[in-house]
Amino acid sequence: MQIALGPAAAHDDAPALVTWRTQLPLLGAGLALVLAVALVAVSWGTVHISPVTTAGILLDHLPLIDTGAYSRSEDAIIWDIRAPRVVLAGLVGAALALSGAAYQAVFRNPLAEPYLLGVAAGASVGATLVLISPVAVTAWAVSPVPPAAFAGAVIAVALAYSLARVNGAVPAASLILAGVAISSVGTSVVTYLMLTFNTRTLAILNWVLGGFNTANWTDVAIATPYLVVAATVLLPHARVLNVMQLDEDQARQLGVHVERTRLIVLATASLATAAAVSVSGLIGFVGLVVPHAVRLLFGPDYRRLFPLSALGGAAFLIVADMAARSIDPAFEVPIGVITAIVGAPFFLLLLRRAGRPAFALAP
Amino acid sequence: MRNIAGDGGGQAYPQLTQEAIISANPDVIVLADEEFGVTIESVKQRPGWDAIAAVQNDRIYSIDPDIISRPGPRIVDALEQLARFIYPDRFS
Secondary structure, three states, X not given: OOOOOHHHHHHHHOOOOOOOOOOHHHHHHHHHHHHHHHHHHHXXXXXXXXXXXXXXXXXXXXXXXXXXOOOHHHHHHHHHHHHHHHHHXXXXXXXXXXXXXXXXXXXXOOOOOOOOOOHHHHHHHHHHHHHHOOOOHHHOOOOOHHHHHHHHHHHHHHHHHHHOXXXXXXXXXXXXXXXXXXXXXXXXXXXXXXXXXXXXXHHHHHHHHOOOOOOOHHHHHHHHXXXXXXXXXXXXXXXXXXXXXXXXXXXXXXXXXXXXXHXXXXXXXXXXXHHHHHHHOOOOOHHHHHHHHHXXXXXOOHHHHHHHHHHHHHHHXXXXXXXXXXXXXXXXXXXXXXXXXXXXXXXXXXHHHOOOOOOOOOO | OOOOOOOHHHOOOOOOOHXXXXXXXXXXXXXXXXXXXXXXXXXXXXXXXXXXXXXXXXXXXXXXXXXXXXXXXXHHHHHHHHHHHHOHHHHO
């Protein structure tokens, strides 16, 4: 029998050390990938504008740089239509994938995704109520749909959390079931309203299907703060969440405040998801599958999984949106259709080839 | 004067992307959907649309959808309306 003693023995099978510094090259590569994809996406569209002109227009919007040489309509197309759209797709993708990873960490469940606790259903109810109201949405200076969707999402999650509360504790299973029940109620309400107010059915359906067709800088300004807050709160929790992948009781014995961590992580992830959904509608698949793809490629350590999920989600949704707007120039394909049709086979391929279980709990 | 959606891309009700409209740079825009909340003001405020000649020269008009979207004798009234929008100087 051998007993591992000393650093040499421990070194043999110890997992590679993951610290913020050792993964800087990986994160840098991920960030570079997202930026490259974003640049391609901005110069890509139904109207042909050369990459050189595109770069010139983008640089011209930086202070102190004046490149000139482009027309006013090219500037409008690049800066007012495409750039906010690409940035918003990136932000929403990052928010959904990061929140998905956080939900999976907290529930220690591979099926957990950011819509689990009723965010999607709550947001749909909020958006639908505004869309069926007698006052036209366009009559407002700023669209009231995002705030209403956001409020609906937050109310739904708060309701699920408070309903699952038993004697001051919130068991994970009760929380999931409360979320599922609230989601069903929300979905039924939306379906009923959609069929009752049949002149608005198309508007509601358009919102529910999600997309970045009407993206503008206001949407970007709405979504950005929530993503920044989510990243600042979630990334430092990665280490504790690694510990929580052990049994809940073991994590408690190791000094982790399980209830409090769960509340903080879920609240942050839900807020980020609510903000993402409020500006883009319901885009499925990203929050569930991007973290799994990252997990299969780079392992289950949340210190690596969180930042890489965010970057992967951003790149994935930017590419999906590019496909959504260019497959048929006269008709935009709903982005949820793209994320599922293109994303699912890719994910299944990863799943078959990875050579490791899809959801190992311990890093 | 030419309709920017004239060939329709083979579709009865073509949908143009925003960038296609901005790039085509129409001189006149006629709305038939004010009942659904798309107003002259809301079109003017769309991001990026200030690059379109029709927006810069205040040549966005609204027409009654009942006379232009229904095949019937009133379609002639709609035609006259369109002519007034597009060639205002001929009617002065």
